[in-house]
Every structure is written in structure tokens, then in C-alpha cells.
Amino acid sequence: MKENTIVAIATPRGEAGIGVIRISGPDAKSLLQSVFEPKNKKEVENRRFTYGYIKDGDSLIDEVMAVFMKGPNTYTREDVCEIQAHSSHVTLKKIISLLIEKGGSLAEPGEFTKRAFLKGRLDLPQAEALMDLISSKTELAHKQALKQLGGFTSHKLNEALESLKEVLVQIAVLIEYPEEDLEDINKEELKEKISLIKEEIKDLIDTFSSGRILREGLRVSILGKPNVGKSSLLNALLKEERAIVTETPGTTRDTIEELLDIEGIPVRIMDTAGIRETKNPVEKEGVKRAKEKIQESDLVVLLLDGSVEIEKEDREISELIKDKKSIILLNKRDLGKAVNIEEAKLLFPDSPVIETSITESMGLKELLEEIGLMVEREDAESLEKAVITNIRHYELLKKAMDSLEDSLKAIKDNQPLDIVEIDIKEGFLRIGEILGRTVKEDILKEIFERFCLGK
Amino acid sequence: MKKTLENQENLWLKQGEAVDIIVEDNKVKGVVLKTGAVYKAKAVIIATGTFLRGRIFIGDRVFEAGPNGLSSTVELSDNLKKKGMKLQRFKTGTPARALGKSLDYNKMEEQKGDSDIVPFSFMTDKIERDQVSCWLSYTNERTHEIIRNNFEKSALFGGQIEGVGTRYCPSIEDKVKRFADKERHQLFIEPEGLYTDEVYIQGMSTSLPEDVQQEFYKTIDGLENLEIVRPAYAIEYDCIDAGYLNLNLEYKEIENLFCAGQFNGSSGYEEAAAQGLMAGINASLKLDGKEPFILDRSEGYIGVLIDDLVTKGSLEPYRIMTSRVEYRLLLRQDNADLRLTEKGHEIGLVTEERYERFKKKKEAVLRETDRLLKTTVGPGEINPVLMDKDSSKVINRISLAELLKRPEISYDYLIGYYPPKEPLTRDEKDTVEVNIKYEGYIQKQQSQIERFKKLEGISLSEEIPYEEIKGIRIEARQKLNKVKPLSIGQASRISGVSPADINVLLVYLEKRKREKNR
Numbered sequence: 001m002k003e004n005t006i007v008a009i010a011t012p013r014g015e016a017g018i019g020v021i022r023i024s025g026p027d028a029k030s031l032l033q034s035v036f037e038p039k040n041k042k043e044v045e046n047r048r049f050t051y052g053y054i055k056d057g058d059s060l061i062d063e064v065m066a067v068f069m070k071g072p073n074t075y076t077r078e079d080v081c082e083i084q085a086h087s088s089h090v091t092l093k094k095i096i097s098l099l100i101e102k103g104g105s106l107a108e109p110g111e112f113t114k115r116a117f118l119k120g121r122l123d124l125p126q127a128e129a130l131m132d133l134i135s136s137k138t139e140l141a142h143k144q145a146l147k148q149l150g151g152f153t154s155h156k157l158n159e160a161l162e163s164l165k166e167v168l169v170q171i172a173v174l175i176e177y178p179e180e181d182l183e184d185i186n187k188e189e190l191k192e193k194i195s196l197i198k199e200e201i202k203d204l205i206d207t208f209s210s211g212r213i214l215r216e217g218l219r220v221s222i223l224g225k226p227n228v229g230k231s232s233l234l235n236a237l238l239k240e241e242r243a244i245v246t247e248t249p250g251t252t253r254d255t256i257e258e259l260l261d262i263e264g265i266p267v268r269i270m271d272t273a274g275i276r277e278t279k280n281p282v283e284k285e286g287v288k289r290a291k292e293k294i295q296e297s298d299l300v301v302l303l304l305d306g307s308v309e310i311e312k313e314d315r316e317i318s319e320l321i322k323d324k325k326s327i328i329l330l331n332k333r334d335l336g337k338a339v340n341i342e343e344a345k346l347l348f349p350d351s352p353v354i355e356t357s358i359t360e361s362m363g364l365k366e367l368l369e370e371i372g373l374m375v376e377r378e379d380a381e382s383l384e385k386a387v388i389t390n391i392r393h394y395e396l397l398k399k400a401m402d403s404l405e406d407s408l409k410a411i412k413d414n415q416p417l418d419i420v421e422i423d424i425k426e427g428f429l430r431i432g433e434i435l436g437r438t439v440k441e442d443i444l445k446e447i448f449e450r451f452c453l454g455k
Numbered sequence: 456m457k458k459t460l461e462n463q464e465n466l467w468l469k470q471g472e473a474v475d476i477i478v479e480d481n482k483v484k485g486v487v488l489k490t491g492a493v494y495k496a497k498a499v500i501i502a503t504g505t506f507l508r509g510r511i512f513i514g515d516r517v518f519e520a521g522p523n524g525l526s527s528t529v530e531l532s533d534n535l536k537k538k539g540m541k542l543q544r545f546k547t548g549t550p551a552r553a554l555g556k557s558l559d560y561n562k563m564e565e566q567k568g569d570s571d572i573v574p575f576s577f578m579t580d581k582i583e584r585d586q587v588s589c590w591l592s593y594t595n596e597r598t599h600e601i602i603r604n605n606f607e608k609s610a611l612f613g614g615q616i617e618g619v620g621t622r623y624c625p626s627i628e629d630k631v632k633r634f635a636d637k638e639r640h641q642l643f644i645e646p647e648g649l650y651t652d653e654v655y656i657q658g659m660s661t662s663l664p665e666d667v668q669q670e671f672y673k674t675i676d677g678l679e680n681l682e683i684v685r686p687a688y689a690i691e692y693d694c695i696d697a698g699y700l701n702l703n704l705e706y707k708e709i710e711n712l713f714c715a716g717q718f719n720g721s722s723g724y725e726e727a728a729a730q731g732l733m734a735g736i737n738a739s740l741k742l743d744g745k746e747p748f749i750l751d752r753s754e755g756y757i758g759v760l761i762d763d764l765v766t767k768g769s770l771e772p773y774r775i776m777t778s779r780v781e782y783r784l785l786l787r788q789d790n791a792d793l794r795l796t797e798k799g800h801e802i803g804l805v806t807e808e809r810y811e812r813f814k815k816k817k818e819a820v821l822r823e824t825d826r827l828l829k830t831t832v833g834p835g836e837i838n839p840v841l842m843d844k845d846s847s848k849v850i851n852r853i854s855l856a857e858l859l860k861r862p863e864i865s866y867d868y869l870i871g872y873y874p875p876k877e878p879l880t881r882d883e884k885d886t887v888e889v890n891i892k893y894e895g896y897i898q899k900q901q902s903q904i905e906r907f908k909k910l911e912g913i914s915l916s917e918e919i920p921y922e923e924i925k926g927i928r929i930e931a932r933q934k935l936n937k938v939k940p941l942s943i944g945q946a947s948r949i950s951g952v953s954p955a956d957i958n959v960l961l962v963y964l965e966k967r968k969r970e971k972n973r
Contacts, residue, residue: 127966131926138953444779
């Protein structure tokens with residue numbers, strides 16, 4: 001039997017010029033060829049770097065260097081390919097998802113090394129390390145994956161799981177107990193139900209490469225009292241002077257939007273007018289608009305003047321954003337430290353607090369990291385509901401959808417329920433896997449809970 | 456059947472109540488009967504059914520007994536415990552037996568037997584005999600009311616029963632309680648035999664007192680004048696957790712001691728028969744010093760049954776279900792002989808006559824499949840045939856096999872126009888038709904089976920110090936230590952053992968192999 005061909009991002013996350021994707025297994029070469037187009041349209045040669053493009057059909061994803069190495073003189077002793085792509089995590093994920101779509105399987109933690117060891121490479125001490133790595137990393141990966149599954153997504157998946165279970169129980173009862181006087185399944189209803197679930201799953205899958213955040217950017221608004229340094233922050237982020245900065249409070253009347261790229265995630269920064277109650281009609285309009293912007297944003301960066309005591313206005317602002325994801329900046333630290341960091345944390349218990357001095361470029365890097373984390377890590381889902389960011393989830397959802405599609409075809413072809421059930425069950429099991437649950441026994445359990453059966 | 460056994464060469468039938476087993480150096484040596492007689496034996500099979508410390512419950516009447524008025528065995532249970540066996544209590548039940556002539560059949564729906572009887576054995580071509588009907592009736596609100604009013608008299612609800620019951624055959628009071636909104640429950644009147652008037656009231660087992668049974672049975676249409684021969688009862692018995700067995704049904708701690716049937720925590724006749732057969736085969740192979748005979752999950756329902764029992768353990772009475780079978784498209788009754796005859800022949804359980812028959816069938820199936828694949832027909836002649844079945848027309852020549860894949864075209868319809876040289880038997884037809892019609896699905900399952908077999912093929916038979924393998928999570932280590940799986944495949948089915956644990960185990964095996972070779 002043929003071993004499957006595994007794919008994974010081989011380089012660590014973070015700032016780097018390139019990122020490497022590794023492919024290993026009997027289909028490594030054909031898998032590479034299914035996404036890679038050499039510039040000169042020549043064949044990919046053994047152990048020769050080739051320049052070309054990663055393409056999804058006609059659309060260009062990245063400009064890369066790729067190499068194919070015939071086994072057994074490779075790391076895993078299998079055929080291996082490597083793609084050197086640009087290191088934006090989004091691009092790398094996109095390439096991986098494409099490879100999965102073409103038949104690759106996502107590698108388990110330590111799987112390349114495991115294969116290397118099982119095929120006779122590596123020495124014994126390395127095996128010990130590998131055994132530790134497999135268990136700890138896998139557990140961690142699973143925990144993280146589950147965490148990444150936002151509340152909305154897991155809610156959707158649970159719903160899909162329940163609907164599929166209901167269908168499966170209905171079918172199973174008919175198969176197991178033909179002698180009971182049970183209602184037959186209406187094929188049209190069945191088709192409709194499964195189509196609906198399939199569509200939901202498809203919507204989730206679509207968010208993997210084109211979720212709103214990735215498509216439109218993370219909407220961040222900058223908030224703070226007048227003259228606390230909002231525009232300076234924006235300018236520092238953009239590294240160019242776009243917003244007008246003056247010494248008089250209340251100069252930035254309109255809101256301005258700018259686009260940044262943080263770790264490949266488009267971030268849309270909305271500089272907002274300083275929030276304060278005012279009688280000036282022009283300013284009043286600006287404040288009103290700022291409040292609206294808060295509602296629309298995914299993340300609020302709140303600037304406090306760290307050189308003076310926390311004022312009433314700051315407390316009012318904290319009220320405004322209490323339901324929002326936020327990052328708190330204690331700015332103007334170069335001018336003095338009237339507010340200490342614990343005090344600020346007390347006021348904003350759920351938000352990270354960073355000490356900054358925009359004019360001195362202090363704390364900017366931390367802020368960027370914090371924004372990056374917000375998007376990349378578990379918060380991505382609460383910011384953007386129903387988005388799939390984990391590649392493993394993508395892979396399982398894809399499999400589930402394919403199975404449901406097969407089942408719909410079987411229903412259309414008038415296949416008996418015995419046959420239809422096989423594909424539905426396959427989809428059911430995959431969704432259970434995403435949710436980290438073993439659902440195999442659930443159907444039998446449900447049958448006897450729901451139906452009065454047996455001699 | 457008894458005659459067949461009596462005529463079996465080298466088989467001596469003895470009857471008596473076994474009260475103890477003799478064990479020396481963790482090896483079984485024989486059995487002791489109640490009379491004091493000792494039978495020395497190289498292998499022993501325990502198949503105690505529901506007799507082991509059997510206890511019957513009818514309302515508040517509780518007494519030690521086996522089923523059907525036979526006595527239970529308590530001594531054996533005590534002695535097995537002394538040998539270190541951990542016994543648990545399971546429970547099952549049976550409905551009342553009644554006199555057929557006391558029933559009014561006009562008030563019930565007749566359930567005729569199949570007009571075309573499918574023989575159980577592949578050695579039988581056809582069965583022609585008059586069949587006796589079963590009768591269908593229903594409980595009603597009055598039945599339920601009587602049962603509800605007497606809930607507290609049921610031994611099941613009274614708390615006297617400690618045994619774990621089966622989900623698959625609930626008693627009638629269970630049904631009424633758990634499915635309170637169901638207006639009626641169906642029941643079948645089944646004749647107990649051709650030479651008796653006794654009937655079995657299927658679907659109506661209970662542990663309510665006899666007078667209450669009398670009362671509620673009589674509320675049912677057709678049962679108004681019912682005469683009970685024997686009342687329904689619940690029975691509780693001792694059994695083991697099958698997790699203590701190996702896949703050849705040998706008890707892990709005592710060599711050459713095999714176990715089968717309800718004693719292993721299963722429920723049901725077929726389940727028991729299948730294990731009896733496998734325990735017998737394996738006891739005999741063991742004594743001959745041969746490899747155990749183990750069917751895996753891709754080879755038969757027996758494989759699924761035993762693997763489930765042994766790998767997952769029996770915490771409640773186990774029943775085989777289609778839903779438990781992963782590769783059920785391949786495990787069909789029409790191809791049971793094609794799957795298993797060769798294996799049976801290898802261990803000497805298949806007669807030459809049966810083997811010849813099997814070879815003939817295999818050939819016939821191949822020949823006919825080949826013919827359907829190779830015979831092509833043109834649009835001119837086939838389109839009218841297709842039109843009769845509302846099947847879409849073809850433009851080019853097409854093979855008969857391709858046509859047979861259409862759901863609306865059956866094998867019988869097709870051969871009406873294109874008959875084979877020699878007609879096929881029912882089983883042969885079924886096999887040919889299913890294999891072609893569901894080819895895509897069968898191939899999918901076949902490739903799943905290949906993957907499955909690969910893991911099944913990595914042996915874990917040596918003693919592996921699971922407790923010492925750090926990379927495996929603690930819960931998994933404990934489970935592996937208890938089950939002591941024979942293969943990586945079996946290990947992967949133990950609940951609480953994750954794919955990561957399996958990967959660590961694979962690396963460990965390779966590491967150990969290399970250390971040995973150094």
C-alpha cells in the first residue's frame with residue numbers, strides 16, 4: 001500500500017525573508033507539479049533549483065524557488081520537494097491548503113522526523129527526543145487548534161454534527177430494525193438537509209483563504225483624549241506623515257483610514273478624533289463619528305497620557321470600549337510616569353497594557369507584536385466570527401465536504417440508504433475530529449435513547 | 456444437532472455440573488464436577504450462559520435459578536473468584552410463554568415468513584416447506600396504565616437488581632417508563648416450535664409479579680383469554696469483562712482456559728454461537744501448537760464482535776450491530792463463503808464437498824463478471840430495453856457491466872435479454888450484481904481495508920513495558936498494559952489511546968529493533 005504524501009511549513013513563524021514548505025512521500029513530485037509552474041516551462045529536474053510560480057489555476061499565489069529530491073538520499077528517505085516562498089504566513093498557508101486540495105496530507109508534529117527514523121535514518125538518542133516531541137507537540141497542537149476554533153465556528157460545527165447525527169440515527173434504525181414500524185426517510189428532505197450542512201461547511205472553508213480579516217483587513221481604531229498622541233502613533237506606524245498633527249487639542253476632526261501589513265495580515269487603522277464632550281459643532285460631529293467607528297472596529301488601541309494622572313475622561317472612554325478587544329498604551333513615558341502600569345491594568349483588566357513613547361519610538365514594536373498576536377492567535381475568531389485559520393481544520397472540513405458531496409450524488413443516483421450512509425458517516429466523523437470528539441459510539445447510543453427498540 | 460455431535464469422531468459427550476477448574480502454574484489442567492468426578496483436560500472452555508450464579512426476579516420473588524427452570528451454578532462462580540477472576544453482574548430478561556390455543560388470531564395481524572427462503576447454509580440450494588406464521592399485535596393505553604400502576608413492584612425498579620442490563624432488549628416496564636409518550640408498543644407472537652403449542656411473546660419481557668403480568672397481557676388485542684405457561688422474568692448472572700481475554704478468547708492469566716458466550720459479556724444467540732465456534736477452534740489449535748485463528752474486522756462480523764469485546768471490554772451486555780461494522784459493504788451474507796471457506800479449509804473445518812462447491816461458485820462469479828464486462832451492446836438494440844425502465848439512452852456501444860451500474864437496471868432484468876450460458880444461483884447472482892453495481896464504494900472500502908491491514912500487520916505480541924515508555928500519555932500506558940494488544944491496529948482502537956501515542960509506539964518499536972540488532 002502506498003504511504004500518503006505529507007506537507008508542512010518547515011520554517012518557524014516570524015520575520016524572515018523566505019519560508020520553506022516541505023513535501024515528502026511517493027507523490028511528492030506530482031504534488032509539486034500540480035501547483036508549481038517553472039518560469040521557463042521546463043520539467044522539474046532532480047536536485048536542481050527551479051524558479052517559477054505557485055498558481056491556483058490561473059491565479060498567481062507566489063513567486064518561488066522549488067526543488068525536487070529523489071529518495072532515498074533525502075531526509076525522510078522518501079521523495080522530497082521543497083518550496084521556498086515569501087514568508088508571509090498567509091501565503092505559506094495558502095500554498096499548504098492548495099497542496100492539500102491536490103491530495104497532500106498535513107503532516108503531524110514530528111512526522112517528517114518520524115518517517116526519517118522509521119526508514120532507518122537518525123540514531124537512537126534522537127529517537128528518544130522524537131518520542132517526547134511527538135506526544136508533547138501533538139497535545140499542544142490539538143489544544144491550540146481547539147482554542148483557535150472560535151465560539152461561533154464551533155457552534156456552527158456542533159450544529160452540523162447534531163444534524164448529521166440525527167440523519168445517521170434515522171438511517172441506522174432503518175438498517176438495524178427493518179421489522180419496526182418506523183417512518184421511512186424522505187429522500188428530498190434528506191437531500192435538503194445535507195445540502196444545507198454542506199453549504200455551511202463550504203462557507204467555513206471559504207473563510208480559510210478569504211476571511212474578512214484577510215480580505216479586508218483587521219479594523220483597528222486608535223482612541224484617546226485629544227493630544228495624547230493618536231496621530232503621532234498613526235504616523236509612526238505608517239512611517240510617513242499623513243494625518244495633521246498640531247499642538248491644539250481637537251485638530252484631527254475627521255477619521256482617516258490607513259492600511260498596514262502586519263505579518264501578512266492587512267491591518268486597517270482608523271485614526272479617530274479625540275473623544276471628549278464639546279460644544280463646537282464640527283468637533284461634535286467628529287466625536288459622534290468616532291463612537292460609530294468604535295462599534296465597527298475589531299480592535300481598539302487606547303492611548304492614555306502616562307505622564308499625568310488618569311482623568312475622568314479616561315474612565316469615561318474605558319466605559320465606551322469595555323466590550324471591545326483593546327490594547328492600552330501608556331504614552332508619553334518620556335515625560336514622566338504619573339500613572340503606574342498596575343493602576344492601568346486595574347482599570348483594564350482584560351487588555352494588555354504597553355508603556356510607550358511614540359515620539360521616542362519606544363514600545364512600538366511591542367504594539368505591533370500584540371496586534372499580530374490578536375489576529376494570529378486565538379483572538380482571530382472572536383474578532384472575526386466563523387473563520388477557519390488552522391490548516392488541519394481546513395483539511396478536515398474539506399474532507400467532510402467532499403464526503404457530503406458524494407452522499408448527495410448517491411442520493412441523486414437513487415442508491416440505497418446503506419450506501420448513502422457510508423459517505424454521511426465519513427463527513428460526520430471528520431467534523432467530530434475537528435471538535436476533538438470521538439463520535440463513533442454516539443449513533444448507537446442515540447438510537448437506543450431515542451427509539452424504543454428490541455425484543 | 457445432538458446426533459451430529461454424538462457421531463463426531465473423537466468427541467465424547469459427558470453431562471454434569473462443573474464446580475471448579477484445576478489450575479497449576481497458571482495453566483488449566485481439568486475440571487471438577489459436583490459429583491466429585493475429576494476430568495483432566497489440556498484445555499477448558501467456559502460457556503456458562505446465564506447460569507453462573509443465575510438469579511431470577513419475578514416481582515418481589517427472587518430465587519437462585521438458571522433459565523427455563525434449570526438450576527444455577529453458584530459453586531463454580533465462587534471457585535473462579537478464588538482463582539483470581541474478576542466477575543461482574545449482567546442482567547437480561549425473557550417474556551412469558553403462553554398457550555397458542557388461548558389466543559384469538561383474528562384480532563392480530565398475520566406476519567408470514569419469507570416466500571423465498573434464503574438458506575442459512577451454502578450447502579443448501581433450496582428450502583421448501585410450509586412456514587408457520589408469526590402474529591403482530593400492540594399494547595395500548597390500558598396495558599400501560601396497569602404497568603405504570605405497578606412500577607414499584609417491578610424488580611427492575613425496586614433496586615433488587617444490581618446487574619447491568621442491555622440497552623438492546625428493554626423490558627416492557629422500561630419501554631413504558633422511558634418512552635412515556637409512545638401510545639403503543641408492538642409485540643410478536645412467535646411459535647416456539649412445530650411440535651408444541653407454546654408461543655413466545657416477543658417484545659414483552661418483564662420482571663413484574665405474575666398476577667400483574669396476567670393482567671396486562673390480557674389487555675392486548677388477541678390476548679384477552681391468554682393462558683400463561685411460564686411467566687416472564689428477569690435474570691441476573693455472573694460474567695467477566697472480556698478485556699481479560701486475548702483475541703483467541705483465551706483467558707490472559709490462565710493458559711489454555713478459553714471463554715465464550717454470555718460469560719464474556721455478550722448478549723444474544725448468534726453472538727454466543729460465534730464465540731463458541733472460535734473458542735473451540737482456538738483451543739484445538741493451541742493444543743496442536745499452531746497459530747491462533749483470528750478473524751479481523753475486515754473479514755467477518757465475528758472479527759468485529761470479538762475485537763470489540765476484547766479491545767473495548769464489556770461494561771454492558773454487548774450485541775453485534777451493523778453500525779459497528781466498518782466494512783459492511785464487503786461483509787455481506789451472499790459472499791460469506793467466498794470470504795471464509797478458504798480459511799476454514801486451512802484449519803481443517805471444511806469438508807471437501809463444501810470446498811468444491813466454493814471453488815465452483817468462485818469460478819462462476821468470475822466468469823459471469825468477466826462476461827458482463829466484456830459484452831458490449833450498441834445503441835440500436837439496447838435503447839428500447841433501457842426505455843422500458845425509464846433509463847437514459849446511450850449514444851455509443853456500452854458494456855453490460857456499465858449498464859448494470861445504473862440503479863434502475865437489475866441483473867435479472869438485464870439477463871432477460873442477455874442470458875449467460877449457464878444460469879447462476881441466487882447467491883452467485885447477488886455477488887455478481889453487488890460487486891458491479893457498487894464497484895466504486897467497494898473499491899473505497901477495499902483501500903480503507905489495505906490501510907487497516909497495514910496497522911494490523913505490525914505485531915505487538917512481545918512483552919512491551921508500556922509503563923516505561925515516557926512519550927505515551929499515562930492514561931494510554933495503563934490501557935495498553937491492561938489490554939496488551941496484539942497489533943498496532945488493535946492498540947489504536949483502545950479508547951484513550953491517541954494517534955500520537957501510536958506514533959510514539961511505532962518509534963519505540965523501531966528503536967527497540969535497532970537496539971537488539973546492535
